[in-house]
Amino acid sequence: MENISISGDDRIEKKLKFLEETFIKLGAVETEIISQGDDSQRKVFLKGDRYYKAGTLKFPDFEEIYLVISCTDEEKYAHLGIMDDVDAFAYNLTDYELEEKVRFAFGID
Amino acid sequence: MRVSFDLDEVLFVSPDNYEVEPELRFPLNRMFPERLRKGTVFLINELQRRGFEVWVYTSSFRSEVYINALFRQYNIKFDSIVNGYRHKKEVQGNRSDTLPQKMPTHYRISLHIDDEEAIIQNARTWGFHVLQVLEPDPDWTTKVLNEAERIKKMEEIQASGKH
Numbered sequence: 001m002e003n004i005s006i007s008g009d010d011r012i013e014k015k016l017k018f019l020e021e022t023f024i025k026l027g028a029v030e031t032e033i034i035s036q037g038d039d040s041q042r043k044v045f046l047k048g049d050r051y052y053k054a055g056t057l058k059f060p061d062f063e064e065i066y067l068v069i070s071c072t073d074e075e076k077y078a079h080l081g082i083m084d085d086v087d088a089f090a091y092n093l094t095d096y097e098l099e100e101k102v103r104f105a106f107g108i109d
Numbered sequence: 110m111r112v113s114f115d116l117d118e119v120l121f122v123s124p125d126n127y128e129v130e131p132e133l134r135f136p137l138n139r140m141f142p143e144r145l146r147k148g149t150v151f152l153i154n155e156l157q158r159r160g161f162e163v164w165v166y167t168s169s170f171r172s173e174v175y176i177n178a179l180f181r182q183y184n185i186k187f188d189s190i191v192n193g194y195r196h197k198k199e200v201q202g203n204r205s206d207t208l209p210q211k212m213p214t215h216y217r218i219s220l221h222i223d224d225e226e227a228i229i230q231n232a233r234t235w236g237f238h239v240l241q242v243l244e245p246d247p248d249w250t251t252k253v254l255n256e257a258e259r260i261k262k263m264e265e266i267q268a269s270g271k272h
Contacts, residue, residue: 057136073172
């Protein structure tokens with residue numbers, strides 16, 4: 001699987017923004033860190049002792065682009081963009097479903 | 110009372126040789142390729158329902174975030190996770206003598222489940238309880254539950270004898 005840049009795709013960018021807004025709504029704070037991974041550069045958020053970012057995933061044998069929430073508990077890895085993908089899902093989920101995904105990633109039941 | 114599980118060859122097994130839990134949906138099955146031994150979900154939930162704390166104690170260097178994320182897809186939440194990094198930092202530390210690759214007593218774990226013969230040997234030498242899980246065994250969940258209950262009873266008797 002590969003992370004891809006989708007900055008030109010407004011629909012997906014809108015969903016990524018929504019995820020990031022939901023991070024804050026659910027108690028995360030925006031950090032100064034801009035993740036330097038092979039994904040398009042994205043803001044990193046801190047909740048508790050964990051760093052989160054939203055991004056996209058594409059699999060070589062599938063057309064569809066997936067949204068992904070990634071996480072690490074090490075600040076140095078957040079800077080480097082070395083984060084574990086904790087959940088991935090279709091980009092056309094509703095806002096309610098996306099918020100549920102963030103809750104799940106944050107461990108909020 | 111705390112019970113811990115090794116991952117590779119204990120909870121993570123090959124579907125070629127073992128019965129396994131259902132595969133996660135795409136794309137999660139690409140992100141988390143490990144397959145769980147059949148009975149894992151029931152066993153961990155049942156141990157927690159009975160009041161046991163359930164930990165992972167693995168020598169692997171998979172991150173705590175990764176392990177948590179994988180098992181949460183099966184609705185499993187571990188009480189704590191000790192991976193190779195944590196063991197190295199908290200158990201081995203700066204000691205000049207090399208300690209065993211797992212020391213459940215350091216974390217007050219009363220029963221550890223593992224497949225490796227070396228861990229069984231270390232249990233005798235270092236005085237901790239291990240249940241070995243090896244081949245495919247349809248009764249493995251019952252054996253773990255029975256052993257956990259046995260150790261719990263033993264600890265209760267020992268504790269009451271001290272008073």
